Amino acid sequence: MAAVKNIGDIAAERLSKAACADNFGDIHPPYDRQQAVVEADRCYFCHDAPCMTACPTSIDVPLFIRQISTGNVEGSAKTILQQNIMGGMCARVCPTETLCEQVCVRNEGGEGKPVKIGLLQRFAVDALMATGTHPFERAKSSGKRVAVVGAGPAGLACAHRLATLGHAVVLYEARDKLGGLNEYGIAAYKTIDGFAQAETQFILSVGGIEVKSGMRLGEDISLGKLRGEYDAVFLGLGMGAVNALGLEGEDLDNAIDAVDFIARLRQAKDPSKIPVGRRIVVIGGGMTAIDIAAQTKLLGAEEVTLVYRRGQAQMKASAYEQELAQTRGVTIRHWAEPKRLIGEGKTLAAVEFERTAPGSNGGLKGTGEHFTLAADMVFRAIGQKFVAASIDGDDQSPKLVKGRIAIDGQRKTSLADVWAGGDCVDASEDLTVAAVEDGKIAAQAIDQFLTES
Secondary structure (H helix, E strand, O other), X not given: OOOOOOOOOEEOOOOOHHHHHHHOOOOOOXXXXXXXXXXXXXXXXXXXXXXXXXXXXXXXXXXXXXHHHOOOHHHHHHHHHHHOOOHHHHHHHOOHHHOOOOOOHHHHOOOOOOOOHHHHHHHHHHHHHHOOOOOOOOOOOOOOEEEEEOOOHHHHHHHHHHHHOOOEEEEEEOOOOOOOHHHHOOOHHHXXXXXXXXXXXXXXXOOOEEEEEXXXXXXXEOHHHHHHHOOEEEEOOOOEEEOOOOOEOOOOEOEEEHHHHHHHHHHOOOHHHOOEEOEEEEEOOOHHHHHHHHHHHHOOOOEEEEEOOOOHHHXXXXXXXXXXXXXXXXXXXXXXXXXXXEEEOOEEEXXXXXXXXEOHHHOEEEEEEXXXXXXXXXXXXXXXXXXXXXXXXXXXXXXXXOOEEOOOOOOEOOOOOEEEOHHHEOOOOOOHHHHHHHHHHHHHHHHHHHHHO
């Protein structure tokens, strides 16, 4: 992880420790029991509920909300976790405004105030986790062993489901901490107080899962070796690398990978100690771009500008997330793409952009009009890519499609005993909840494979 260099107008402690702590407090304060019951009573408990259909993990939303309204909070949590073992994290980070809450009949009917499904889900799962008990038990041992590579949402979900089905799981993770992007890649104000680790420990508490940290596929272990030692393998590798801009000046000091900076911020005990510039430019239009823009503003940056090459409607970040950044003082500029990074010596000073317009066949074209934004720091947030080298090796490599692992509907790869899910697969939706569903479906398919073999 490249460190920020304290050169130019970059400094730590632009805000006090107390001010930073307040800025990075919980973005959605949780419901208490009374608030949860009042909100649950707003649900119509629809037959063939559209919210359930919109959930990638098919949680029975009307049922878990009814259980809250009748005081059966533990039963509500179990309804959620049966479909989505990471229901607590997903309640915090899922774009509910574009999934379940968007199709809520209260929203669709013109009221514009959907039931707060995410907050209700968080209330139920947090209440159960606070008891220190696990709602599921392991089945009798099958005698089968499965390697799960990558302890992000897909890997953890797969490992948990396999363990409940009686299989012995060994979970390999390259980093010291488990959780993947839930631990390292989400805005700090979305999941506070070490929740990612608490949820990970909750998942592991089902038993039957051995963890091996500091083990990177392609370096410390190989896919071929795992296939020889285990009855099946699941790959939840994530992406592993960030796309480069490919521009002049990209090697200047403080031209930074947004994912690395977010990871550093997520691990900081005191965010005020992290150096930040006064003038920030963020290049990108997805959730990572929004998260880094909002967080640098919360660290005390004076001017933060996010620049996206297309229009607002084409941004991957939801309208809600865009508004969230803007209310924190981030300026979002559309229809412009970077042309070069300008330095004073080796130090970043500005970024030159060209205005864009829609081109033929869905492409873009430059208008010839240029402008420059002064910058102490520029963050690349233009997407990540899968590191295929981690699975290369003669006949042990699964087939790739567009640079990611090809899978079928059961998340099986081109190899007979290897499954995959999460951001590393070609059908990825780049959502935590979708990765959990990948892991769950793969686990069921692996179980069937092991039972029949």
